[in-house]
Amino acid sequence: MHRDYELHPTPPSTDDYLRLRAESGLSPRTPEQAAAALPGAWASCHVTHANGETVGMGRVLGDGGWYFHIVDMAVLPEHQGRGIGGAVMTALLQRIREAAPPGAFVTLLADPPGRPLYLKHGFTETAPDSIGMALTL
Numbered sequence: 001m002h003r004d005y006e007l008h009p010t011p012p013s014t015d016d017y018l019r020l021r022a023e024s025g026l027s028p029r030t031p032e033q034a035a036a037a038l039p040g041a042w043a044s045c046h047v048t049h050a051n052g053e054t055v056g057m058g059r060v061l062g063d064g065g066w067y068f069h070i071v072d073m074a075v076l077p078e079h080q081g082r083g084i085g086g087a088v089m090t091a092l093l094q095r096i097r098e099a100a101p102p103g104a105f106v107t108l109l110a111d112p113p114g115r116p117l118y119l120k121h122g123f124t125e126t127a128p129d130s131i132g133m134a135l136t137l
C-alpha cells in the first residue's frame, strides 16, 4: 500500500461506513443498521488517505474460537487497484491468526470485484459441497 495511505485497526465512523458501502457499489444501509453493526464486529479496520478522507475498510464477524466471517470489504473506486483492499485483508487475517486457536475457519461471500483478491489470499470456493445461502428478514 502506498505511503499516502494509513491503515487503522478500528472501524470507520458511521457516516464513513455508509458512504464507503454506497460509493463502492455495495447495497446501501441505514444509519440504524450501521450504529448497531460497527460496535458488533469482532475486528475492523479502515484506511485513510493523507488528506484525511476514509477510503477503505473491512470487518470480521466472529466467535473468537473458530468461526470468522469477513464482511464490508470496500475501497472507493478512485482508490482501487492500489493495494488497499489487499492491506485490509492482510491485517484482518493477521488479527485472526494472532487471536484464534489454530484451525480458524474464515468465510466470506465473494462478489465478483473481490474474487481475485480473495483467491490471492488463499480462499477457495466451497461449492458444490457447500453453497452460500441467505435470508433477508
Ligand SMILES: CC(C)(COP(=O)(O)OP(=O)(O)OC[C@H]1O[C@@H](n2cnc3c(N)ncnc32)[C@H](O)[C@@H]1OP(=O)(O)O)[C@@H](O)C(=O)NCCC(=O)NCCS
Pocket (backbone or CB within 6 Å): 024, 025, 026, 073, 074, 075, 076, 079, 080, 081, 082, 083, 084, 085, 086, 087, 109, 110, 111, 112, 113, 114, 115, 116, 117, 120
Ligand atoms: C474488492 C475491493 C475491496 C478490492 O480493493 P482494492 O484496493 O482495489 O484491492 P487491491 O488493490 O489490493 O487489489 C487486490 C487484487 O485485486 C485484483 N485487482 C485489483 N484491481 C484490479 C484491476 N483494476 N484489474 C484487475 N484486477 C485487479 C488484483 O488481483 C489485485 O491483486 P494484485 O495485488 O496482485 O494486483 C474493491 O475492488 C472494492 O471495493 N470493490 C467494490 C465493492 C465490492 O464488491 N467489495 C467486495 C464485496 S465481496
